[in-house]
Amino acid sequence: MSKKTYQVVKLIFQIIQNKSRFIFWVTIRFISAIFPLITIYLFSKTINLVETKSDFSTIFFSIVIIFIIRIIDNFTRIKSVTKLDECISDIGFDVHNYFIGDIKPENKLERHESIQAILNFAEATSWTLRLFRQPGIDSIISLISIPIIILFVDFKVFILVIAYIIVYYTIDYYTTQHYVNFKDIQNTKTETYYAKLQETNDVDLEQKTFSRHFSRLSNWCFTEWFTLQNTAVFFYVLIFAYLILSVSGGTKLISELVLIMSYIGSTQTYLNSFSEIKDSLADMSVAVDHLAKNKAISAIDFDDLV
Numbered sequence: 001m002s003k004k005t006y007q008v009v010k011l012i013f014q015i016i017q018n019k020s021r022f023i024f025w026v027t028i029r030f031i032s033a034i035f036p037l038i039t040i041y042l043f044s045k046t047i048n049l050v051e052t053k054s055d056f057s058t059i060f061f062s063i064v065i066i067f068i069i070r071i072i073d074n075f076t077r078i079k080s081v082t083k084l085d086e087c088i089s090d091i092g093f094d095v096h097n098y099f100i101g102d103i104k105p106e107n108k109l110e111r112h113e114s115i116q117a118i119l120n121f122a123e124a125t126s127w128t129l130r131l132f133r134q135p136g137i138d139s140i141i142s143l144i145s146i147p148i149i150i151l152f153v154d155f156k157v158f159i160l161v162i163a164y165i166i167v168y169y170t171i172d173y174y175t176t177q178h179y180v181n182f183k184d185i186q187n188t189k190t191e192t193y194y195a196k197l198q199e200t201n202d203v204d205l206e207q208k209t210f211s212r213h214f215s216r217l218s219n220w221c222f223t224e225w226f227t228l229q230n231t232a233v234f235f236y237v238l239i240f241a242y243l244i245l246s247v248s249g250g251t252k253l254i255s256e257l258v259l260i261m262s263y264i265g266s267t268q269t270y271l272n273s274f275s276e277i278k279d280s281l282a283d284m285s286v287a288v289d290h291l292a293k294n295k296a297i298s299a300i301d302f303d304d305l306v
Contacts, residue, residue, distance in 0.1 A: 004285055005281050005285060008281070008284050008285050008288050009281075011288065012091075012095075012125055012284075015091070015094050015095055015098045016091055016094055017090070017094050018087070018090065021087060022084075022087045022091075025080050025083040025084050025087060026080075026084065026133075026137070028076055028079070028080040028083075029076075029077070029080040029081065029084060029133055029134075029137045030137055030140075030141065031076060032073060032076035032077040032080055033077075033137050033138045033140075033141040033142070034141060034145075035069055035070075035072060035073035035076070035077075036073060036138070036142075036266075037141070037142060037145055037146070037149070038069055039066060039069055039070060039073065040259065040262045040263060040266070041149070041259065042062060042065060042066050042069070043066065043258070043259075043262070044255050044256070044258050044259035044262070045062060045255070046059060046062045046063060046066065047254065047255040047258055048253065048255035049062060051253060051254060051255055077134075080133075081133055081134050084129075084133040085130075085133075088126055088129045088130060088133070089126075091125065091126070091129065092122050092125070092126050095118070095121060095122040095125055096118065096122060099118045099121075099291065099297055100115070100118060102297055103115075103296050103297055104296055104297075106296070108198075108199065109195055109196075109199060110295075110296050111296065112194065112195035112198045112199070113191045113192070113195040113294070113296075114294050114296045114297055116190065116191045116194045116195060117187075117191055117287070117290045117291050117294050117297070118291065118297075120187055120190060120191070120287045120290065121284065121287035121288055121290070121291055123287075124280065124283035124284040124286075124287045125284055125287075127280050127283070128277065128280040128281055128283070128284055131273065131276055131277045131280050132277060135269070135270065135273040136273060136274075136277050138270060138273070139270035139271070139273045139274045139277070142266055142267070142270045143165065143267070143270055143271070143274065146161070146263045146266065146267055147161050147162060147165070149263065150260060150263060153256065153259065153260060154252075154256075154260065156242065157239055157242070157243070157260055160235060160238060160239050160242070161235075161239075161264070161267065163235070164231075164232075164235035164239075164267070165267070165271070167231055167235075168228060168231050168232065168271050169271075171227055171228060171231060172224075172228060172274075172275050172278060175220075175223070175224035175227065175228070176224075176275075176278050176279060176282055178220060178224075179217075179220060179221070179224060179279055179282055180282045180285065180286060182213070182216055182217040182220050183217065183282060183283060183286045184286045184289070185213050185216075185217075186210075186213050186214060186217050187286055187287060187290055188290070189206070189209055189210045189213050189214075190210065191290065192206055192209075193206040193207065193209075193210045224275075225275075228271075228272070228275060229272075232268040232271065232272075235264075236264055236265070236268060239260070239261070239264055240261060240264075243256075243257045243260060243261065244257070
């Protein structure tokens with residue numbers, strides 16, 4: 001996490017009024033994120049029991065354990081997600097209250113631009129927190145746990161998974177830097193457009209400018225995600241081909257292939273959500289910059305963010 005992102009996250013935590021409630025449900029959400037990993041492992045073990053022709057009672061007991069864990073998973077996950085939704089809704093109002101009471105505009109147009117800057121930041125904050133509560137927390141737990149699990153299953157696959165994560169993250173870091181530049185321009189055009197719209201119907205120029213820059217942002221998002229997804233496909237097929245050869249050669253069981261590929265499939269899902277969170281954090285970073293630079297808002301200082 002960069003210093004700038006850390007400062008933005010620190011600011012959000014400072015703004016939150018009911019911190020203890022938020023922390024409690026985040027903790028429950030972290031616990032719930034462990035259960036899917038256990039389920040995948042038990043699923044593979046059950047297939048192994050079938051492969052080795054274990055007695056029915058052992059297989060049935062394994063299925064019952066999976067059932068119980070899935071029920072616990074559903075309860076803790078859904079309960080924590082819904083409660084975090086309530087927290088995030090309250091945090092949106094906390095953001096509004098933190099900045100709006102501090103506005104000192106010189107005219108109506110400046111006030112409109114300031115309000116839109118606050119709304120941009122509140123929206124980016126809410127979206128980031130929603131991504132964090134699901135599937136962001138799952139991503140953190142899984143991207144730490146999956147490589148460790150695979151290390152004890154197959155060292156060669158472990159090396160490929162680490163390479164996969166590093167390559168993916170490197171590409172994601174590069175593309176996010178460019179995304180920030182496009183998003184910065186887009187936020188400026190958004191503030192200008194909505195400020196003008198509240199004063200007059202003559203906004204043709206602002207609409208055309210907004211659309212042109214939004215198109216540039218969309219094109220870059222396509223480039224970013226197309227590159228990331230092709231990277232994921234490359235490593236997925238590479239690992240799958242290796243496992244197929246291992247099973248064909250008799251060095252691995254079908255249950256091991258199912259176990260590893262289930263984790264690899266989950267890795268792609270969680271890396272995707274990780275990228276979404278990084279883009280959303282970039283949105284927050286851009287939005288808070290606009291707040292700090294706004295002359296009518298003095299709740300934060302731009303120098304504190306750099």
